[in-house]
Amino acid sequence: MANKPSDTGAIAVNGLYAAYQRHPVLSDISVCFPRGEWTAIVGPNGAGKSTLFHVLTGSMKALKGEVTAFGEPIAEHRRAGRIAYMAQRDAIEWDFPISVWETVMTGRFGHIRQDALWRRLLPMRFAHPRHHQAVSEALDAVDMSALAKRPIGALSGGQKKRVLLARALAQQADTLLLDEPLAGVDPPSEQLILDVLAKQRQAGRTVIMVTHDMPGARRFVDHVVLINRTVRGAGSPAEMLSDAKLAELAVGMSSE
């Protein structure tokens, strides 16, 4: 049974509909992502998982419905830089001639916007020391400090994922939205990313990730939301990730 939206959630979605042109993708999504917990969003290809993130991040407008974060409209929460988003790897132009450090620094833009005007006009290397500190900590967390000066086009697939994660971490947001952070990475990078996310959760952050990695989800997350165009279930990993439940999800049947 899908859980009902409530103010106790980091993010509460109520009666959400979304479509591309006239093609409906999300229908009557009502779900609550518990605060301070690590949630996996699971569903088959084309189920609308990324689309839900597009709505939560404000890059796509819902047709209908309401989304709140910590009890306030999510747009306010976003404006205050309290939601970080890690897109899928192909959302970035990797041939763009910028370094790993500069890419991670772009995660600070929400905070830099609040700096004094004279500081904002300076080149990025003169940004306030707290932004440098946040970038250094994020690069350390994903073990990429040694490659800080490397052009992003010269990274491996797993390194690119780590850079995207570091950019999200550099935002120092209280909620992390991660679209397939484990896709296409080798086992050491996967372990590192899972460890980083476990630490974020221990630090009290709310972590919400889309994943197809069932073993990782079973081992690590607190909560699972099943989506196939609408919410097909929400609950513990043991309950939601059983073979029977996943088989139902794949064919789009409701388990309720």
Ligand SMILES: Nc1ncnc2c1ncn2[C@@H]1O[C@H](COP(=O)(O)OP(=O)(O)OP(=O)(O)O)[C@@H](O)[C@H]1O
């Ligand atoms: N920009 C777009 N224009 C039109 N249709 C789109 C667009 N983006 C996605 N879609 C369609 O919307 C549906 C949901 O896509 P979405 O990317 O949200 O699914 P997903 O669950 O994230 O899938 P995957 O696991 O494959 O990443 C799919 O049928 C997809 O083809």
